Amino acid sequence: MPANITGSCLCKAVKYTITGHIKAAANCHCNTCKKNTGGAFTSLVIVGDESFRFDQGEGSLSAYQVSEQATKHFCRICGTPLFNVHQKFPNNRMVTLGSLDDPTAATPAVNVYCESMLPWVKDISALNCFEKEFQR
Numbered sequence: 486m487p488a489n490i491t492g493s494c495l496c497k498a499v500k501y502t503i504t505g506h507i508k509a510a511a512n513c514h515c516n517t518c519k520k521n522t523g524g525a526f527t528s529l530v531i532v533g534d535e536s537f538r539f540d541q542g543e544g545s546l547s548a549y550q551v552s553e554q555a556t557k558h559f560c561r562i563c564g565t566p567l568f569n570v571h572q573k574f575p576n577n578r579m580v581t582l583g584s585l586d587d588p589t590a591a592t593p594a595v596n597v598y599c600e601s602m603l604p605w606v607k608d609i610s611a612l613n614c615f616e617k618e619f620q621r
């Protein structure tokens with residue numbers, strides 16, 4: 486049995502548990518994901534609906550129809566995107582890796598929609614890194 490993986494939004498109104506195994510984890514570089522999260526790309530974990538349960542706050546979710554086939558589900562109090570549902574992957578949800586309480590619980594294995602990958606992303610590990618904020 487895989488360990489339960491919990492997740493939540495920024496304000497903690499919505500809490501969920503992934504009770505089954507993660508089918509896949511990917512970084513999506515499409516432009517819709519950029520708009521969806523405000524980030525350069527979005528890391529997503531795919532789980533079956535049967536492996537996902539709400540622990541609280543389902544009523545605080547709002548849904549936004551991103552495209553004909555995809556819907557974004559987010560906390561309407563704090564705005565955290567929690568998961569997407571896509572008709573191409575029925576009975577699954579694509580949970581935002583950043584909403585996991587322990588985001589190290591899953592590691593993306595692939596990059597998708599690389600046609601839209603920002604050119605600096607592939608060299609990100611070469612940037613100067615600071616343990617905390619920027620220091621001169």
Ligand SMILES: [Zn+2]
Nearest residue numbers: 494496560563
């Ligand atoms: Zn929230």
Ligand SMILES: [Zn+2]
Nearest residue numbers: 513514515518
């Ligand atoms: Zn995407």
